[in-house]
Every structure is written in structure tokens, then in C-alpha cells.
Amino acid sequence: MLRRLYILCFFLTLLCLPSKAVLQEDSLKNSLSVLRHELIKEHLELTKQLNTSKMFNERVISQLKEFGERSSQVSLMLYSQNNDNVFDLTYACQKATDLWQHFQTQTHPFYEVVIKSNEDIARYDSLINVLSTMYTFGMTERMKIDRNVCLTLASSNRRMLKERNEYYHEFILYYDYNKEQLQSLNTYAQKRYAEIQSSIFTSNGQNYIKFLSTFPYKLSQLKNSITEKYTPQNAVSSQWDVRWISMLFLTFVFYGFLAFVINLIFIKYILTRLFGFKRFQTLQEGFLMRRRDILITSTVICFGIITLGIRFFASNDLVYMASGLILEFVWLVAVIFGSLLLRVSSEEVRYTNRLYYPVMLVGGIVIIYRITFMPGTLVTFSFPIILAIAALWQASLLYRHHLRVPKNDLYLAYISQAVFVFALGCSWLGYSFLAVQFIIWWMMQQACLLTLGCLRNYLDRYKEKKAKTLSIQKRWCFRFVYSVILPTALVLSFIVSILWAADVFNLGEVSKNLFKINFINSKNFKVSIYALALVVVMWFLFNYINKTVRDGVKLYLQAKDPDTAASRSVMLINVVQVVVWGAWLLISLNMLEISSTWLIVVSGGLSTGIGFAMKDILENIYYGISLMAGRIKVGDYIICDGVRGIVSSISYTSTLIEATDGAVIAFQNSQLFTKNYKNMTKNHGYELDGMQVGIAYGSNLKEVKQLLIDAISQLPCVRKNNPASVGVKSFDDSCVTLQIYVWVSVLTHFAADSMIMECIYETLNANNIEIPFPQREITIKKAE
Secondary structure, three states, rough: HHHHHHHHHHHHHHHOOOOOOOOOOOOOHHHHHHHHHHHHHHHHHHHHHHHHHHHHHHHHHHHHHHHHHHHHHHHHOOOOOOOOOOOHHHHHHHHHHHHHHHHHHEEEEEEEEEEEEEHHHHHHHHHHHHOOOOOOOOOOOHHHHHHHHHHHHHHHHHHHHHHHHHHHHHHHHHHHHHHHHHHEEEHHHHHHHHHHHHHOOOOOOOOOOOHHHHHHHHHHHHHHHHHHHHHHOOOOOOOOOOOHHHHHHHHHHHHHHHHHHHHHHHHHHHHHOOOOHHHHHHHHHHHHHHHHHHHHHHHHHHHHHHHHHHHHHOOOOHHHHHHHHHHHHHHHHHHHHHHHHHHHHHHHHHHHHHEEEEEEEHOOOOOOOOOOOHHHHHHHHHHHHHHHHHHHHHHHHHHHHOOOOHHHHHHHHHHHHHHHHHHOOOOOOOOHHHHHHHHHHHHHHHHHHHHHHHHHHHHHHHHHOOOOOOOOHHHHHHHHHHHHHHHHHHHHHHHHHHHHHHHOOOOOOHHHHHOOOOOOOOOOEEOHHHHHHHHHHHHHHHHHHHHHHHHHHHHHHHHOOOOOOOHHHHHHHHHHHHHHHHHHHHHHHOOOOOOOOHHHHHHHHHHHHHHHHHHHHHHHHHHHHHHHHOOOOOEEEEEEOEEEEEEEOOOOEEEEEEEOOEEEEEEHHHHHHOOOEEOOOOOOOOOEEEEEEOOOOOOOOOHHHHHOOOOOOOOEEEEOOOOOOOEEEEEEOOOOOEEEEEEEEEHEEEEEEHHHHHHHHHHHHHOOOOOOOOOOOOOOOOOO
């Protein structure tokens, strides 16, 4: 049906294409000639469309009649539902809303065709009026002929458009009728949806104890519901009859058994013999230890593929719905066994499998509830008992096997225990369907978590093996998957799991609308679940952009100049961070619909207090930007407060220095400006080192000076272009003090001092030049 409607919409869209117009020519003669040519083409096109539109209009009416029949069918299904049959009611409501949406989507172009046709008729009325009242005096015979032909063609085209509109009249009647019926049906379905939502989150004071206190009455009501719903109907044939449902279950059981047999034959007999060959004997032991788990996993996957094929070719609504629900459950089971097979050792896997049995059991029972359209009374009676059994079973498994399973699976088991306890409490308080929703949510959420966990384990192993050999482009792609795709999928899995849980009650569309509703809805900002999820996802994306651009800047500067790459990258990386996170902030503010006026008022009010509180921080940031601009760079050797060291990093608030004694000292950026620091590598990386030595009175000063200059200048630590210089500093008590100045590298200052001092001592000793030292004479007088 939908395919034919798409074809009809395409054809009717062609009818709406604008006609060519006559532009202003250089004379009336040419204008009439061009108009005649265009009207002839349009006349031929309208004739062709009129001949084919009759057939298409009949099809349109046929499709609208089909819409009417389906509307009546859904109306009977919806209006006849009992309030106790919650699953039946939600299914009928979904069919009603889906039909209304399809009607709006498919029939909208038809109405546009009618409007366009009326506009064309009005246009031709004006054209006919102009041509019929046109003054013919002074026209040539050719112009008169063109004018008459144009008038005839315009009248004929208008007549055909009018005739086509008559065909649309019956369509409009059917359209208005179906629109009224479906709109009324959709309104009623939305009302029932609201009642279902209210019943899920309210107990009406009917807890499980009160339910059991009226058990005889409830049992009678339950018998009537089961008899009415599950008694075979011989008088009429229905695709929802219990015999069809039983046959459907038997079909799925048969295909499950078939999948088991196929995999048993392949794995136990074919693969086992294959691993017996010498070529595969190294893998035989591991295969035999995991053969049972491989058989279970492959059987579940094979059954899922068969179920997917059934769903793809299903023409029956019951089969289509049931196969979809079974596929979701099969996905959970396949992910559980598959993930354990890949990441858990063979000794732990059998104990870890058991932790998931309660979740699989309760999930399977909920799926059966949905497929069989279980009455609400039976769900209220049976589900608390099932949850109590599952909670005790889960607690027993945790007590016995908590030391034998991996931590991640143990954490999931504890969460499952908490979910069972919470759902049990809800069901005992009378919120049975809320408990069903909660169990389905956790079942789907657990499937998502295990799937993402498997992907992350695989990526971690891939990273360990090939991280060092990957090219930079592949590393960035890997980082995108690892840092953006996986976290985004984790955030969205929460929303998707809730939608899946709601879809069991056919409340998926309603839940989507709830996610879009602003739970904080003020004039100044609005917050919804979708908006928050998008803000978080954008954070992952912009964090990836920030890291990738930062690495790109470093690579570019490293390739351009390796010596200055580290220092030059600091400022650029900081600018990139400001731009990237500023863009994320602006986008987030837009997503949360934060009012710019309100933001300005709030920021203005807080600016004074924040300004005083952050005075020192802002000052450091200002000086930090000044430092990054080129005053100091990473790797520079500076002296500040008597501390000598190398600049290791520069941030907006402080500068880290690795001192020569190994200590790491942080200076606030403002301190470097208030204190006179020295940048020893800003110029050429050498400093003038001064030292003193004393020689005895009577020594030849010129000879000593020249000896010292020649010896020191030959040392490797002395700058070649700047030889040492020696001069007399002072005449002291016991010696003549010489001042020696030498240019040495700032990075080897202390080692150079030691080398120069040794050179001075050895040079003076080798030339018998005395280095005097203070002496004292003590005279001891004898007592008289």
C-alpha cells in the first residue's frame, strides 16, 4: 500500500510543477508568438496528464478507501479493549497513532495538488480576460491569428483544469472523512495512553496484600479473563486466537531445537575432528575446554538469525511483533554468553554464566507476557512471586560464587540483585507494571553494557598489539572510536534502553515525547533529557577535537623546528583549548536555550564579587599570557630568587621550574614580573662567570695573567669566541687578588666552575707561583 502511495505522490508532485511564463519581449508580436508556443506545450502536457490522472485518481480513491477500512478495523480493536488487558490496549493504541501518522504523511501532497490546481484556474481566468479584451486595431494578420490561438488554448487549458478538479472532488470527500475519523481515533488513543501511563505509576491503593485479601474475587476474575482470552474460538477465525499463539511458540521452539542440532553436529563432530589434526593440536585443549560454551553461543546466534529471517518475511502482525520481541531477548542471551566466551577464562566461565540466569529467566517470562497479551490481573498475581524467586536465586548465586567470577560481572550481578529487590518492592506495593518496565529496562541496559564492554576489550587488545605500529591517521581514527563513539553509545544506551522498555507496552513514541519535554522550563533556560544527553555527547566530541588538534600542532612544530617545538606549542595549544571549549560552551548554552539577557544580568551581578575574589587569579592569567607570548618559553634557563633552573611548563596561573638540585618549584606568574628574574638562554645561552684567586706579593703579574688566560681559554667549557680575561682586583693582607672572567654555558655552570678552578690551581703550581694563605704566629711568653 505504501509503495503505491509513494508512486501516486510522485505523480501528483509532477502535476504541481510550475508552468513556464512569458517574459517581456522586444515587441507585442514576439510576446504573442512566444505565448502561443508555451500554451501549445502546456495544452499537450495537460491533455496527457488528464488522460493519466483519471486512472491515478481512481487509485487514490482506492487507497483512501483502504485507509477507511483500516481505520474502522483499528477503531473496533481499540474501542473493544478491556482496561485489564493492558498489553492489548497499548498495542491497539499504537496501531491507531501509527495509522494517523501514515495518513498525514501520505495524503499531504494530494491536498497541495488541489490548491495548485485552483491557483492555475485563477491564473488562466486573468489570461483569458486580457486576451479577450485586447485591442486589435493596428495588429497584423499574424498577430491576430496568434492572439486568437492563444485565447482558444487558454480557454481549453482552463476547461481541462476544471475537469481535473471535478475528479478531485470525490477524493476530497474521502480525504475529509478519513481525516476526521483518524484524528478522532488518534485523540482517543492518546487519552488511553495517558491512562496507561497513570496506571503504571499509580497503585490506586491496591498493594499485593490487599490483592491477596480479595483473592477469591480476583481468582474468579482471573478465570474469566483467561477463559475469555485463551479459549479457542471455533465460530470465527482470528489470527490472534490461542491456537495461533500456541502454534507460533511451537514454531519458535522447533527452530530453536533445529539451531541446536545443527550447531551440535557441526561443533561436536566436525570441529572436534578438525582440531584433532596435528596442524590444530595446539588449539585443541582450549577448544575442548570451551566447547560447551561455544555450542551455546553459536546456537543462540543461529536461532537469532532464523528469527530475523522470520521477521523479515512475516506478513502476520502477531508473527512480526513476536519475532521482534524474541530478537531482543536473543540479543541479550547472545551478548551474555558471547562476552563471557571472549573475556572470561574457562575456569571462571561456568560460574559467571550462572550469575546471569535469573535475569534471563525473568526477561523470558516478561517476553511471554507480552507475546501472549497476558491480562493485567494475572500479571499482578504472578509477577511478585516470580521476582521473589529471582531475587533469592540471585542472592544465593552471589553468596556462593562471588569469589570465583570477574569483578565486572560481579558488579553487574549486584546491580541485578538491586533491580530485583526494587522491582519486588514495586510489585508488592501495587506497581506491577512499573516493575515490569524496570526489569525490561535493566535487561536491555545490561545487553548494551555487555556489548560495549566486548567492544572496549577488543579495542584494548588491539591497542596493546598495534598501538606503536599505527600511523598517526589510524591512531586518530582509533581515538575517535575509543573516545567518542564508545562513550556516546554508552550515554545513548540509557535512553535507548528506556525506549525499548516502553516499547514493550507500545509506549515508545510517548516516551520519545517525554524525553523532549523540558523538566526545567523557565524563561531563562530549559533542560530536557535529550538536551542533557546532547551536551554530554558534544563534550566527548570536543574533547577529541581538542586532543587531536593539540597533537597536530605538536607534530607540525616538531617537523618544522624540533629545538623550539616544545616552547612554541604551549601558546598555540592554549589558544586551541580556549577556542574548542569556548565553542562547546556556546553550543551547550544554545542547546539548553539559556537566555542571553539573563546570562548577561547574572554575569554582571556576579562580576563584581568574582572580580574581587579572583583578582590574583586573573592577574596571574594576564601575566601567564604575557609569558607565553615570548618572554619565557619551555626549556629556558632562568634565575629567580636565587633559584636556578629550567622552565618545564607554563600555565595560565603558574610557571614550573626544575631547579639544579632536582626540586620542582612553582612560581606564580605575577611573581616573575614583580621579581627581577633572569632569562639566561634568551640571548645566546652563555653567562659571564667570575672567580677570584690570590697570588703572593712579588709575583710577575703580567706573566701570571697570560698563563691563566692561555690555560683557561683552552678548556672545552669556555666559549670559543670569548677568551678569558684576568685583572687585578685588590691588594689584600697576604696576597694580590686577581679577578677572572669567563663565558660559560648556563647549562653547565657548576661543572665549568669546578673545571676552571682545577685549571687555575694546576697552572699556578706548574709554574711555581705561590698561592698564599693566612698564617698566624703565636708567641708564648714565660711568666716572670
